[in-house]
Amino acid sequence: MASNRPKTRWVTSVQTGLADTFQLTLGGTFGEGPAWQSKLTTGLTNAFMAGDSLFLYGWDTHDLPSHSNDYQAGIGYKAPVWKRGRQSLILGSGVQYWRFPSVKCGTNDWLIPGNLLYQTKAGKVPIIVTSDSWTLLKSPLPTGSLLHTQAWAQHTLLKRDDVTLQLRHGPAHTYSWNFYGTQGNRIIRYQTMVVIAFRNTSIEGGYRKQWGLQAGIPDNNYWTFGVTRTFTR
Numbered sequence: 001m002a003s004n005r006p007k008t009r010w011v012t013s014v015q016t017g018l019a020d021t022f023q024l025t026l027g028g029t030f031g032e033g034p035a036w037q038s039k040l041t042t043g044l045t046n047a048f049m050a051g052d053s054l055f056l057y058g059w060d061t062h063d064l065p066s067h068s069n070d071y072q073a074g075i076g077y078k079a080p081v082w083k084r085g086r087q088s089l090i091l092g093s094g095v096q097y098w099r100f101p102s103v104k105c106g107t108n109d110w111l112i113p114g115n116l117l118y119q120t121k122a123g124k125v126p127i128i129v130t131s132d133s134w135t136l137l138k139s140p141l142p143t144g145s146l147l148h149t150q151a152w153a154q155h156t157l158l159k160r161d162d163v164t165l166q167l168r169h170g171p172a173h174t175y176s177w178n179f180y181g182t183q184g185n186r187i188i189r190y191q192t193m194v195v196i197a198f199r200n201t202s203i204e205g206g207y208r209k210q211w212g213l214q215a216g217i218p219d220n221n222y223w224t225f226g227v228t229r230t231f232t233r
Contacts (some may be wrong), residue, residue, distance in 0.1 A: 017226025144178030
């Protein structure tokens with residue numbers, strides 16, 4: 001009997017662009033900025049079941065004035081676990097390594113991530129909620145856990161042939177349990193992003209406002225701009 005599972009594909013995405021500076025989800029900024037940021041993700045989709053992904057990734061941020069580099073890399077797996085009507089839920093985990101010389105005395109970390117992606121619709125508007133957690137296994141800084149939650153409303157402004165123009169916006173929040181020695185509610189952000197997608201390329205421009213919820217966390221404005229190419233075989 002023929003399998004109903006879609007064909008396994010090898011998918012690679014390359015993203016590069018500029019950002020205001022290097023900023024952690026804890027709220028702090030590092031370097032003078034702007035920062036040149038690049039990410040490479042490669043792996044299998046439909047690896048074990050329809051809609052799952054097994055991947056490797058590497059990410060680097062390069063502060064242009066000081067030429068300092070901070071980077072991370074890891075392996076992960078995500079799979080759909082629930083779907084009802086227009087609601088769906090995807091969960092994931094893996095192992096990550098972070099090397100951030102710019103953060104405090106310098107980090108050299110091993111972590112376990114957790115990923116939750118929930119999708120639904122409010123009328124005709126897609127709603128996406130992501131919750132990303134990290135638990136430090138080994139670090140020169142105090143170990144703990146961190147939870148970063150984002151919600152996005154996605155509006156399609158234009159769709160013509162192979163070109164789509166979208167506006168995404170929504171809030172974000174970070175909570176820490178002794179991660180790098182921090183505790184409690186860290187930041188609230190409101191994020192906006194404009195995405196132009198055509199064929200295997202997308203161009204993104206984003207702006208967000210941050211409000212610090214503890215002393216020493218800056219209220220700031222932050223911008224990003226990037227281009228992503230995706231290759232499938």
